[in-house]
Amino acid sequence: MNFEAASAVLAFPRIMPAQRKLLAALLFSLCAASLAHPYPACAAAFFAFLLLPFSGLEARFIRRRLRAINLFLLPLWLLLPLSFSPLSPPVPDETILPLGPLFILPSRFATALLITLKGNAIAAALLALTGSSSPAENNRALRSLHVPDKMIALLIIIQTNLELMSRESAQVFQAARLRGFVPRSSPASWRIYARLIGLLLLRSWQRARRVEQAMLLRGFAGAFPSFPQSGTECRTDANACSGAFRVCCLTALLLAVWDFMI
Amino acid sequence: MHISEGALSIPVLAGGAVLAAPALAVSLRRLPPDRLMSAGILGAAFFAASLLHIPLGPGSVHLILNGLLGAVLGVAVFPAISAALVLQALLLQFGGLTTLGVNICIMGYPALICGYLARPYFQAANSKRACAAFVCGAGGVCLSALLAALALALSGEAFFAPALSILLYHIPIMFLEGFLTMLIVAYLARTMPDILEYSRGRREF
Numbered sequence: 001m002n003f004e005a006a007s008a009v010l011a012f013p014r015i016m017p018a019q020r021k022l023l024a025a026l027l028f029s030l031c032a033a034s035l036a037h038p039y040p041a042c043a044a045a046f047f048a049f050l051l052l053p054f055s056g057l058e059a060r061f062i063r064r065r066l067r068a069i070n071l072f073l074l075p076l077w078l079l080l081p082l083s084f085s086p087l088s089p090p091v092p093d094e095t096i097l098p099l100g101p102l103f104i105l106p107s108r109f110a111t112a113l114l115i116t117l118k119g120n121a122i123a124a125a126l127l128a129l130t131g132s133s134s135p136a137e138n139n140r141a142l143r144s145l146h147v148p149d150k151m152i153a154l155l156i157i158i159q160t161n162l163e164l165m166s167r168e169s170a171q172v173f174q175a176a177r178l179r180g181f182v183p184r185s186s187p188a189s190w191r192i193y194a195r196l197i198g199l200l201l202l203r204s205w206q207r208a209r210r211v212e213q214a215m216l217l218r219g220f221a222g223a224f225p226s227f228p229q230s231g232t233e234c235r236t237d238a239n240a241c242s243g244a245f246r247v248c249c250l251t252a253l254l255l256a257v258w259d260f261m262i
Numbered sequence: 263m264h265i266s267e268g269a270l271s272i273p274v275l276a277g278g279a280v281l282a283a284p285a286l287a288v289s290l291r292r293l294p295p296d297r298l299m300s301a302g303i304l305g306a307a308f309f310a311a312s313l314l315h316i317p318l319g320p321g322s323v324h325l326i327l328n329g330l331l332g333a334v335l336g337v338a339v340f341p342a343i344s345a346a347l348v349l350q351a352l353l354l355q356f357g358g359l360t361t362l363g364v365n366i367c368i369m370g371y372p373a374l375i376c377g378y379l380a381r382p383y384f385q386a387a388n389s390k391r392a393c394a395a396f397v398c399g400a401g402g403v404c405l406s407a408l409l410a411a412l413a414l415a416l417s418g419e420a421f422f423a424p425a426l427s428i429l430l431y432h433i434p435i436m437f438l439e440g441f442l443t444m445l446i447v448a449y450l451a452r453t454m455p456d457i458l459e460y461s462r463g464r465r466e467f
Contacts, residue, residue, distance in 0.1 A: 025359065026359050029267065029358060029359045029360045030359075030360055032267075032268070033267060033268060033270075033272070033275065033358075033360040033361075034272050065354070065355055068354075068356075069266065069355060069356070072266050072356075073266060073268075075424070075427070076269070076424060079423045079424040079427050080420055080421070080423065080424060082423040083419075083422070083423065084422060084423070102423070108420055111420050114268075115268045115269050116268070117268075118267065118268030119266055119267050119268035119269070121268075122267040122268060122358055122360070123267065123355045123358070126351065126352070126355045126358065126359070127355050130352045130353075131352075131353070131355065135353065138352050138353075142348075148290055150290050150293060150295065150298060150341065151290060151341060151344070151345060153298050153302070154298060154301065154302050154305070154341050154342065154345040155345045155348060155349060156302075157298065157299060157301075157302025157303060157305075157306070158302050158305055158306045158309070158342070158345050158346060158349060159349060161302065161303050161306035161307075162306045162309060162310060162349075164306075165303075165306045165307045165309070165310035166310045166313065168310070169310045169311060169313075169314065173314070183315075183316075183317050184317055185317040185318050185319055185320075187441075189317065190316065190438065190441060190442060190445070191445055193314070193316055193442065194441075194442045194445030194446045194449065195445070195449055197311045197314070197325075197442070197446055198445075198446045198449035198450055198453070199449075200307055200310065200311055201304070201307055201308075201311070201334075201446070201450065201457060202450065202453055202454050202457070203307075204303055204304055204306070204307030205300075205304065205307075205454060205456070205457045205460075206454075207303055208299065208300035208303035208304055209300065211299055211300075211303060212296070212297075212299040212300045215299050216296055220295070220296075220298075220299070221295050221296075222295025222296075222298055223295075
């Protein structure tokens with residue numbers, strides 16, 4: 001294998017066409033979600049984390065994303081071991097610890113670990129594959145996978161306006177704070193929050209009317225024109241990407257088969 | 263409010279996808295192309311508003327606003343919620359691709375039901391409108407929490423405690439969201455009643 005081919009294989013999460021990355025991410029997610037044993041889940045997480053350094057994403061960004069995802073999974077570690085009934089422990093002869101009206105089943109920590117491994121594996125694979133595509137590439141990939149035009153148009157509209165609306169929302173609340181509003185847990189404070197949210201909706205409605213009129217005048221009929229593929233995708237080394245796509249899919253399927261055979 | 267990847271069993275994931283797909287297909291077909299733009303922008307505004315931290319007790323909570331979103335957008339609420347969940351999965355890795363169907367059901371059906379039931383009363387007298395708005399806001403959260411708890415409980419006995427905790431956690435949010443929805447609807451009815459008429463298609467450009 002020459003140097004160019006080797007570097008293309010290592011950079012495949014960046015240069016693989018977004019459509020293939022989306023398909024690989026979907027297959028990997030499906031296979032990883034179906035895992036029921038810790039060893040295949042551990043291997044899935046290892047494979048997904050292996051993809052991350054090649055995705056071209058900043059390590060700080062990856063850490064921030066994974067931290068947020070694991071914060072969502074943290075409550076499971078606290079709640080899963082709790083049981084309402086001591087009658088059916090998952091492991092025979094398991095020591096059950098009473099905790100007030102509840103019982104702690106230590107074997108359920110294994111379930112929490114399995115979910116954490118699966119959740120992290122899927123999140124890391126999504127981050128490396130779809131997270132390394134631009135929103136425009138993802139939208140084009142969805143279109144090529146026959147997602148309806150109206151859905152793609154909605155994705156584009158929400159994507160382009162969410163940042164704007166978040167900025168507007170921050171402005172509205174900054175103005176309220178400058179007028180002396182201090183957020184508190186009281187009905188008076190909630191009343192002001194309701195008015196500010198109402199104001200945000202009102203502004204967005206006025207903006208929606210203006211944009212809708214302008215788009216209708218330009219002949220908008222429910223679909224945005226699709227622009228040709230970007231340079232990155234055109235430069236793609238076809239063989240390397242095809243091989244990398246197959247490796248992703250094959251690994252996902254092998255993990256599912258391994259889990260099934262345990 | 264959505265469930266992350268890895269927790270739900272395969273039959274629950276498949277059931278969620280089967281329940282979400284027809285509702286999404288029908289609502290996309292019934293959504294006129296000329297209203298996509300306003301549906302998208304209003305959807306984006308709702309999602310920006312739902313990211314706000316509202317103080318409640320010693321901490322703060324996020325609003326869900328799915329009831330009000332359903333009342334304003336009508337049938338467009340399903341595609342708007344689905345688009346937001348797809349974006350969260352692809353760009354932020356929250357939720358995920360396999361849980362997409364379940365999460366669309368958790369957020370979409372309560373929004374559609376509460377919006378459909380409450381919308382006719384938004385043009386009524388103040389007291390009726392206030393009651394309808396409160397029920398719409400609180401009901402959206404309540405039904406979503408119930409569906410999320412049901413999805414977890416159906417995934418195995420181990421998830422009974424997390425399912426119950428989801429229900430208990432959302433009780434104060436339910437009342438807060440009901441109260442805020444009541445005030446937001448009153449504000450919109452006073453300043454720009456057109457928004458509350460959006461889903462009926464009565465607009466003057």
